[in-house]
Amino acid sequence: MRPIEALYRLQQVESRLEAIDRDLASLDTGERLEAEANRLTQELAKDKEMLRKLRQELLDQELELNDMEAKMRKMEDLLASGSVRSGREVEHMQKELDEFRRRKDILENRMLDLMLQIEETERKLKEREELLEQTKEQLTQIRQQAAMLKEMLTKERMMLLEEREKLRATLPPELLARYERLKARLGGVAVAKIEGNLCGACRVTITAEIIRALRDPEGLPTCENCGRFLFGEV
Numbered sequence: 001m002r003p004i005e006a007l008y009r010l011q012q013v014e015s016r017l018e019a020i021d022r023d024l025a026s027l028d029t030g031e032r033l034e035a036e037a038n039r040l041t042q043e044l045a046k047d048k049e050m051l052r053k054l055r056q057e058l059l060d061q062e063l064e065l066n067d068m069e070a071k072m073r074k075m076e077d078l079l080a081s082g083s084v085r086s087g088r089e090v091e092h093m094q095k096e097l098d099e100f101r102r103r104k105d106i107l108e109n110r111m112l113d114l115m116l117q118i119e120e121t122e123r124k125l126k127e128r129e130e131l132l133e134q135t136k137e138q139l140t141q142i143r144q145q146a147a148m149l150k151e152m153l154t155k156e157r158m159m160l161l162e163e164r165e166k167l168r169a170t171l172p173p174e175l176l177a178r179y180e181r182l183k184a185r186l187g188g189v190a191v192a193k194i195e196g197n198l199c200g201a202c203r204v205t206i207t208a209e210i211i212r213a214l215r216d217p218e219g220l221p222t223c224e225n226c227g228r229f230l231f232g233e234v
């Protein structure tokens with residue numbers, strides 16, 4: 001391999017290595033989805049606790065209503081039997097019955113309200129359970145994808161590191177040092193590819209002298225404008 005070709009290949013290998021390192025650093029391993037799944041799990045626990053309380057309250061109200069209805073029937077039966085003779089006593093019992101009916105109304109309204117709340121909470125709970133299920137499935141997928149991608153990139157990285165060492169071993173240290181300096185100074189591009197008759201990096205026309213230098217296997221032509229090494233198929 002000609003030195004200029006080795007330099008060009010080295011640059012390709014190194015820029016791919018940098019891209020891989022960036023990809024590995026920003027790999028989505030599902031942290032966001034995991035946080036979302038945890039949040040949903042907490043919300044679900046709250047919903048369940050809420051539902052339990054609502055159902056308990058409804059049960060309490062049902063018991064109270066049954067109890068009240070039993071008392072009312074007893075009083076109504078007593079009044080209907082005609083065994084309460086005192087007018088004041090009858091009046092008193094009727095007032096009590098009225099009070100019972102008023103409270104029964106309130107209880108029934110409250111129970112209706114509770115039933116609606118229970119229905120709504122059950123609906124929300126079901127929705128959240130489905131959402132949590134979906135989120136967990138997505139999380140599993142993302143984790144699998146991330147693991148696969150990580151494995152692929154890591155393998156490629158190892159191969160590139162080996163290739164990089166081989167390439168560097170073929171190049172004289174002073175040439176490598178020059179390459180490193182150019183790379184650092186010129187935005188990571190020390191070797192430009194010739195495109196047509198232009199420098200692929202700065203787009204300035206290359207000279208006939210450079211074309212001649214390209215034909216020399218050991219030649220290391222540089223762009224007169226940007227100073228980069230020039231590489232081209234000749």
Ligand SMILES: [Zn+2]
Nearest residue numbers: 199202223226
């Ligand atoms: Zn140039």
